[in-house]
Amino acid sequence: MASSPAFAGALKLAVDGTPRLDLTRDPKNPLAALPPQFAAKAKRVIYLHMAGAPSQLELFEYKPELVRLDGQDCPASLLAGKRFAFITGVPKLMGPQYPFHQVGESGHWISDRLPHLEKHLDELCFIKSMRTDQFNHAPAQLLVQTGNARLGYPSLGSWVVYGLGTENQNLPGFIVLISGGKTPDGGKQLWGTGFLPSVYQGVQCRSHGEPVLYLNSPKDVTVSERRSVLDAIDELNQQNYAEFGNPETVTRIAQYEMSFRMQMDATDAMDIHKESETTRAKYGSKPGESSFANNCLVARRLAERGVRFIQLYHWGWDSHGSNAGDSLNFGFVKRCQEVDQPIAALLSDLKDRGLLEDTLLVWGGEFGRTSMRENRSGQVTKFTGRDHHPGAFTMWMAGGGVKPGITHGQTDDLGYEIVKDPVEIRDLHATMLHILGFDHHKLNYSFQGLDQKLTSVKPARVVAEILA
Amino acid sequence: MIPWLGDTRARRFLGFTTLVPIMVLLGLVIFAPPDGNERAQFLQFFGRFHPLSVHLPIALLMLAPLFELAGRTRYFPYLLSAVDFVLGLATCGAIVAAALGWLLARNGGFSGPLVTQHMWAGLSVAGAAWLCWILRAKTSTKGGNASGKKLYPAILITTVALVSFAGHRGGQLSQGENYLTEFAPAPIASLLGAGDSGDVPTNSPNGGANTYYGARIQPLLNQHCTTCHRRSKHKSNLRLDSFDAMMRGGKHGPVIKAGEIKGSELLRRVTLPQSDDDFMPPDNRRPLSTTDVKIIERWIAAGASGTVGTDALKDAPPIGATQSTAEAKFEEPDPATVAKERASLAPTVAELQKRFPNVLDYQSRASADLVVTASWMGTKFGDSEMAALGPLSERIVSADFTNTAITEKSASIIASMKHLRALRLMHTKIGDTTVQGLGSLDLLEALNIFETAVTPAALPTLARLPKLQHVYVGETKIVDSASVPQEIRQKLIF
Numbered sequence: 001m002a003s004s005p006a007f008a009g010a011l012k013l014a015v016d017g018t019p020r021l022d023l024t025r026d027p028k029n030p031l032a033a034l035p036p037q038f039a040a041k042a043k044r045v046i047y048l049h050m051a052g053a054p055s056q057l058e059l060f061e062y063k064p065e066l067v068r069l070d071g072q073d074c075p076a077s078l079l080a081g082k083r084f085a086f087i088t089g090v091p092k093l094m095g096p097q098y099p100f101h102q103v104g105e106s107g108h109w110i111s112d113r114l115p116h117l118e119k120h121l122d123e124l125c126f127i128k129s130m131r132t133d134q135f136n137h138a139p140a141q142l143l144v145q146t147g148n149a150r151l152g153y154p155s156l157g158s159w160v161v162y163g164l165g166t167e168n169q170n171l172p173g174f175i176v177l178i179s180g181g182k183t184p185d186g187g188k189q190l191w192g193t194g195f196l197p198s199v200y201q202g203v204q205c206r207s208h209g210e211p212v213l214y215l216n217s218p219k220d221v222t223v224s225e226r227r228s229v230l231d232a233i234d235e236l237n238q239q240n241y242a243e244f245g246n247p248e249t250v251t252r253i254a255q256y257e258m259s260f261r262m263q264m265d266a267t268d269a270m271d272i273h274k275e276s277e278t279t280r281a282k283y284g285s286k287p288g289e290s291s292f293a294n295n296c297l298v299a300r301r302l303a304e305r306g307v308r309f310i311q312l313y314h315w316g317w318d319s320h321g322s323n324a325g326d327s328l329n330f331g332f333v334k335r336c337q338e339v340d341q342p343i344a345a346l347l348s349d350l351k352d353r354g355l356l357e358d359t360l361l362v363w364g365g366e367f368g369r370t371s372m373r374e375n376r377s378g379q380v381t382k383f384t385g386r387d388h389h390p391g392a393f394t395m396w397m398a399g400g401g402v403k404p405g406i407t408h409g410q411t412d413d414l415g416y417e418i419v420k421d422p423v424e425i426r427d428l429h430a431t432m433l434h435i436l437g438f439d440h441h442k443l444n445y446s447f448q449g450l451d452q453k454l455t456s457v458k459p460a461r462v463v464a465e466i467l468a
Numbered sequence: 469m470i471p472w473l474g475d476t477r478a479r480r481f482l483g484f485t486t487l488v489p490i491m492v493l494l495g496l497v498i499f500a501p502p503d504g505n506e507r508a509q510f511l512q513f514f515g516r517f518h519p520l521s522v523h524l525p526i527a528l529l530m531l532a533p534l535f536e537l538a539g540r541t542r543y544f545p546y547l548l549s550a551v552d553f554v555l556g557l558a559t560c561g562a563i564v565a566a567a568l569g570w571l572l573a574r575n576g577g578f579s580g581p582l583v584t585q586h587m588w589a590g591l592s593v594a595g596a597a598w599l600c601w602i603l604r605a606k607t608s609t610k611g612g613n614a615s616g617k618k619l620y621p622a623i624l625i626t627t628v629a630l631v632s633f634a635g636h637r638g639g640q641l642s643q644g645e646n647y648l649t650e651f652a653p654a655p656i657a658s659l660l661g662a663g664d665s666g667d668v669p670t671n672s673p674n675g676g677a678n679t680y681y682g683a684r685i686q687p688l689l690n691q692h693c694t695t696c697h698r699r700s701k702h703k704s705n706l707r708l709d710s711f712d713a714m715m716r717g718g719k720h721g722p723v724i725k726a727g728e729i730k731g732s733e734l735l736r737r738v739t740l741p742q743s744d745d746d747f748m749p750p751d752n753r754r755p756l757s758t759t760d761v762k763i764i765e766r767w768i769a770a771g772a773s774g775t776v777g778t779d780a781l782k783d784a785p786p787i788g789a790t791q792s793t794a795e796a797k798f799e800e801p802d803p804a805t806v807a808k809e810r811a812s813l814a815p816t817v818a819e820l821q822k823r824f825p826n827v828l829d830y831q832s833r834a835s836a837d838l839v840v841t842a843s844w845m846g847t848k849f850g851d852s853e854m855a856a857l858g859p860l861s862e863r864i865v866s867a868d869f870t871n872t873a874i875t876e877k878s879a880s881i882i883a884s885m886k887h888l889r890a891l892r893l894m895h896t897k898i899g900d901t902t903v904q905g906l907g908s909l910d911l912l913e914a915l916n917i918f919e920t921a922v923t924p925a926a927l928p929t930l931a932r933l934p935k936l937q938h939v940y941v942g943e944t945k946i947v948d949s950a951s952v953p954q955e956i957r958q959k960l961i962f
Contacts, residue, residue, distance in 0.1 A: 021833075033826045033841075038798070038834050077758045081742045167826045168844035304870065306844045352961060353894060354916040354940040417758055431796075437832055439798040462796035 033165040036437025041401030042360035051184040052317030053365035056394035062100040062109035065413035070095035094373035106405035113336040116344035125402040129409020140366035141186035154194035157309035168306040170265035172203035180290035195447040199251035211270035283345040296342035321385020358400040368393025401435030426460035504579035504705035515572030525561030555601040562594040582700035589634035596627040711774040726772040801834030809836035843870035851877040868892040892916040919943040931956040
């Protein structure tokens with residue numbers, strides 16, 4: 001651990017002999033902004049992760065053939081060699097549970113569940129052929145967020161902040177906002193830093209009360225007193241770093257300093273009271289709640305302040321049909337209402353403020369849902385639902401770097417298997433890094449004798465078709 | 469040397485006991501050759517040790533000539549006396565390997581020219597090794613005879629050649645014909661005649677590239693089936709490397725029955741549950757996808773013709789999970805060129821970076837253009853800080869002054885940033901003067917004056933900018949009305 005930065009500094013050539021990206025920084029400023037490898041189309045990311053995996057077949061994937069075959073036994077060829085989380089025996093095919101229609105110039109299909117987002121459909125770039133190899137929530141979320149289904153790898157946001165740093169030194173470069181409910185199954189590892197120095201870890205901010213606990217100085221401690229305490233600690237840490245060279249010491253110094261600076265700025269950035277009544281109404285935001293609406297509004301405020309990577313998690317999309325909350329007829333309806341208006345408002349605000357030009361917005365879950373109705377324990381469930389489906393799902397992107405109003409990839413008539421342009425998670429990551437100005441091969445960190453990278457070892461492809 | 473080995477009777481006995489199994493194997497190979505039918509599984513179990521057992525005799529047979537040569541130098545004379553032992557061991561090893569090989573081929577359902585060649589070469593190795601061993605012993609003991617002395621080196625060289633050939637054919641059997649040459653540079657590959665193995669699927673009138681069979685079916689078979697069912701290795705006597713061969717079927721009869729989805733053995737095998745013994749492809753190899761199955765199903769249903777056109781079958785799935793081929797560009801900057809371009813401004817940039825960390829930087833590692841991000845400094849960045857950017861103004865291509873304290877006093881500096889493509893003045897105290905000063909920013913594509921005091925009076929200036937695409941005028945005095953000049957109206961975002 002201690003030797004890796006020095007080693008990385010000395011060795012500027014990667015294994016293939018090409019020059020390695022020099023990401024060394026002044027040890028006192030590990031988050032200092034660095035220019036991208038080549039001119040970037042986007043400077044920051046807002047990632048809206050719908051934990052639990054929303055059903056693409058009730059939102060964006062319209063399959064008339066599935067309407068026709070609704071209620072029929074699933075053909076054996078669809079089941080051969082497949083593993084399901086809950087489906088057993090021969091399930092029944094299930095058509096879309098909500099009516100679909102086409103919208104805008106792009107002619108994207110959408111169900112009636114997202115009436116606000118619908119107005120922005122021409123801004124969105126759909127990937128209908130996403131694929132993963134994980135069919136349980138935690139590993140699938142880890143794969144989407146860290147490029148690896150196992151624990152211990154740096155998250156997407158950590159890699160981005162490691163590569164680009166952050167201009168605004170008064171706020172963390174990587175902020176995580178969770179809208180009540182529950183923490184995603186993948187846990188805090190989803191914004192963890194893995195083997196990268198921990199200064200690049202995502203900072204989870206609370207959506208009500210103080211955004212970061214214990215940020216403010218204790219009562220009766222003045223700013224100057226606080227400053228002199230920090231100066232003393234800083235000096236001791238600098239001595240320690242000079243002696244041992246452990247990057248974690250630098251992380252510690254940087255975090256003390258950041259929390260001091262954040263005392264002012266973080267509270268201000270998170271304070272949605274500063275927004276007008278009209279703006280809050282547009283998002284459907286109610287201050288004091290822990291809601292996705294509030295988080296979308298905060299996300300916009302953070303984007304305006306130059307935060308590099310803003311990660312939002314919404315929850316409860318696991319519509320198995322095993323109870324009302326986890327069903328397509330009830331829970332799903334509520335989830336749609338919770339995200340529809342805020343996402344539309346976020347898109348509209350970013351657009352009005354010109355921020356959509358250089359902000360990459362990403363929406364998606366960790367996998368898709370089956371074309372079949374779930375029949376947990378071989379029974380017809382009281383509510384309707386679909387099982388986990390890693391074979392095909394839908395994500396969308398918008399903003400800087402992607403073509404608006406297009407669809408990439410295609411699934412078969414049942415929305416079950418990809419028939420055109422499959423996109424692996426590592427392809428998505430390679431594409432995102434490309435939009436941010438990096439060749440994913442070159443954004444490396446030396447660890448355990450390897451030039452580690454977000455896209456890992458399998459060949460990843462930048463989805464050039466969607467690049468603007 | 470061990471005394472009894474020198475003894476003629478003992479040697480005759482040893483020579484005879486090793487010759488017997490070779491002769492038995494010869495008989496088996498002639499009278500019970502591998503015929504592509506699978507037999508007893510427990511014999512297959514032993515047979516599968518064949519690939520493990522071959523390496524010892526190969527190594528020993530390579531070692532023997534090496535010992536012979538090295539033993540004749542003055543450094544390793546003692547090696548000569550070990551050759552006899554090495555050859556004896558090699559012979560025994562070769563016999564075991566050949567026997568296991570026959571078990572595998574005969575019972576595992578292998579057949580085809582590759583198998584036959586490998587089998588005969590392997591058996592010859594055992595025979596040749598035996599001969600070497602006997603000749604070596606004869607020539608080294610009791611002064612030896614003259615003809616044996618001449619014959620021995622020739623046979624030894626032949627053995628090495630045979631071992632190489634048999635080993636290579638074995639490698640091709642297990643790894644695929646073009647395993648060695650697949651990634652060879654083109655000149656080497658053509659020198660080795662790679663791709664010319666005679667295993668190329670026949671493109672007879674039936675199954676040409678513009679037929680459904682040639683374009684959709686054969687590629688699937690090549691991907692999933694022909695590793696085991698091809699000309700040189702046809703398990704169960706079934707070949708799937710051409711239309712004609714496929715229609716001939718295998719030892720169980722035809723595998724395709726035109727028009728009969730249910731009666732076609734091939735379709736049945738690939739759609740069984742994967743756990744079924746009859747499931748194809750076997751051994752946890754990647755099964756055909758549902759789309760693949762559909763492609764075959766539609767073809768059989770439509771008459772399983774070798775000549776029907778690519779798009780004659782309307783209900784066939786679209787050309788399967790095709791991958792588009794567009795490629796993203798990765799600019800590879802030349803560090804020397806970049807350094808040269810930056811040379812004139814680098815000292816000023818470095819100085820300003822020190823004064824305003826994280827505000828000014830190059831657009832990318834490949835560029836000498838500059839990007840300014842002052843927004844995060846908020847009101848700590850004002851007109852005097854702006855003035856400091858003066859010397860670099862012509863190199864700035866993108867600037868963000870959102871939330872800063874700049875006022876109309878900065879108008880002239882902003883106006884001098886002639887290469888700006890994107891400018892953000894959102895939520896600042898600038899007004900019409902600043903915007904009216906932008907008239908010579910010919911490259912400007914996006915201007916953001918959201919939440920400023922700018923009025924419609926500034927619009928005529930903007931209307932003249934040739935590259936301008938978007939002007940963000942929300943929360944200003946500019947509102948969408950008929951009075952807005954038409955040429956700029958569709959560029960305004962309210």
